[in-house]
Amino acid sequence: MTPPPSRADCQGWDARDPLARIRDKFRLKPGVIYLDGNSLGALTHNSAACTRAMIEDEWGHDLVRSWNVHGWFDLPHRLGAKIAPLIGAAADEVLVADSTSVNLFKLASAAAMTRGTRHRIVTESGNFPTDIYVLQGLAALLGGAIEVVAAPRSELLSRIDESTFLVVLTHIHYKTAELLDLQAITSHAHAQGARILWDLSHSVGALAVDLGAARADFAVGCTYKYLNGGPGSPAFLYVRRDLQDTICPGLAAWMGHVAPFEFADDYEPAPGMARYRSGTPSLIAFAALEGALGIWDDIDLRDVRRKSEALSELFIARVEAVSGSGLALASPREPARRGSHVALTHARGYELMQALIARGVIGDFRAPDVVRFSFTPLYLRFVDVWEAVTILGEVLAALDCSELVRRSGVT
Ligand SMILES: Cc1ncc(COP(=O)(O)O)c(C=O)c1O
Known part of the structure; x- marks a missing residue:
């Protein structure tokens, strides 16, 4: 021994x-x-420095011009591109925006709008509460037209069937840390004709995830855990490239419009990940995250x-x-x-x-x-x-x- x-x-x-x-x-x-x-x-020292620079050198110096001069408008895409290699995604498949809860809603509602005759979302009982609550809220919003099935881990696969349009699972359990087999469950969901949304909150930055190899449809996750983005730092969302223009988030908002500065009355979604933007990003929190992401380049x-x-x-x-x-x-x-x-x-x-x-x-x-x-x-x-x-x-x-x-x- x-x-x-x-x-x-x-x-x-x-x-x-x-x-x-x-x-x-x-x-x-x-x-x-x-x-x-x-x-x-x-x-990270980098986070502190980037936040200070955004406040003093950018906001403090260039005021509203910073949106163009310092590339503020594109920051959600640039940070998404930095997270992409950590989750096996392409640079144009990831956007940083909002919170994980809000991104879950945006993607689950997008899936619900294209569900055809299917009416069930399958998730895990004991999943992180927000993952279940957001889905329950969506079902209530849709007046009961869809149903949320929260099944124990042992029954998950058998509950995914021809009535399921979306599966929502957390890759690493927030309490027990138990890992789910992302590749196998994604394949199973697809074989049943369902889409799958992975919550990678406890995965990103903790281990390599390969959404691309699994051909996962959607993912969301927090950046304030293993990515060290700071308290309440903005979350990320991933949509597989071939799906991006075929669905729209249920939360349509002005920054996701094809031409936000035309201020048109009618919503016309931007192409690609830009349509998954909602309102004005919390730029100071983005600066803290940008600093923290800077350390991943050679890891x-x-x-x-x-x-x-x-x-x-x-x-x-x-x-x-x-x-x-x-x-x-x-x-x-x-x-x-x-x-x-x-x-x-x-x-x-x-x-x-x-x-x-x-x-x-x-x-x-x-x-x-x-x-x-x-x-x-x-x-x-x-x-x-x-x-x-x-x-x-x-x-x-x-x-x-x-x-x-x-x-x-x-x-
Ligand atoms: C698995 C999981 N999903 C979602 C969240 C929370 O997301 P939000 O940033 O919306 O509070 C957490 C928070 O700990 C989490 O562990």
Whole structure:
């Protein structure tokens, strides 16, 4: 049997890590081990600089002329083109706009308008709530003409049939981190004549996704997690090129018009991804995202995935050695079936996470009993994971006699 890794092993891995050079691009607080990059990624120096430049040099200097002089109008397309290689898409298949929730609505409504005689959307029960709520809202808007089926994972494939016009699934589960087989499920949906929309919120920047090889129809995702775009940074949406001009988002708005500055009364959609724009983009948030995306140019996603698996394997192996902890693994044990975070359950999960945060180990809590720890290879070291589990052991030992803690609004 191989001996468990030691702290010296971790230092050795850090010394040989091809991504170690990227850590300096982040503004990290000494004394903090940040394990919540699946919720809000860390700040890059680049993001801070780009945001400052947009405010002071562009807005502050050139005012409204900046839309042309600094290319503000095309920024949603330029940032989409930067995200495209991370998800196996072409540069003109991805747009940055709005939030993930709004983009979900735009694409699900577009699919609903071209559904023919089909009337069902299939999604997963226990999916991230917004994915289900947006679809339920769409069904209500359409007066019950469509139906949303939220099926458990084990029944997903069998529920996709000739009545299904759209399948909406999250590639990496927000709680358990369990991965779905994007290629196989996409093929299955297509074989049943349905379109598929993937939520890549926990995938983009965590591992390579190949929407093109799978011929997936649509995708959406957050940029404030593994892409480090900043709190509330704009989301992205992907539409396969051959579909782009055949559908229209249910949210038709002026920036998606073929000639927005003609100010015509009648809506005429722009060609390509431009029709998926809605209103004026939140440019300052776009600047923060632009800065964060700048660091991806020379990063190999295979290195990212390899390190993410190694970090989370180290974490799980050390947690398993904390005997009698009351912790149980809620993520798949095999690294190939997991995304880049690890979920554990604990009866006093909220108190546990609060105590960890007080000791500088930041993860998060998801009701009723899940604590999540994310392993972000761009700024996390193996020694950080080592230290985090040491502190976790100490916190658990003290937890039995600690008081119950009142929950904050954001957990
Ligand atoms: C899978 C998934 N989809 C969507 C969202 C939220 O999207 P929005 O940016 O609209 O809040 C999250 C947020 O954590 C998520 O985990």
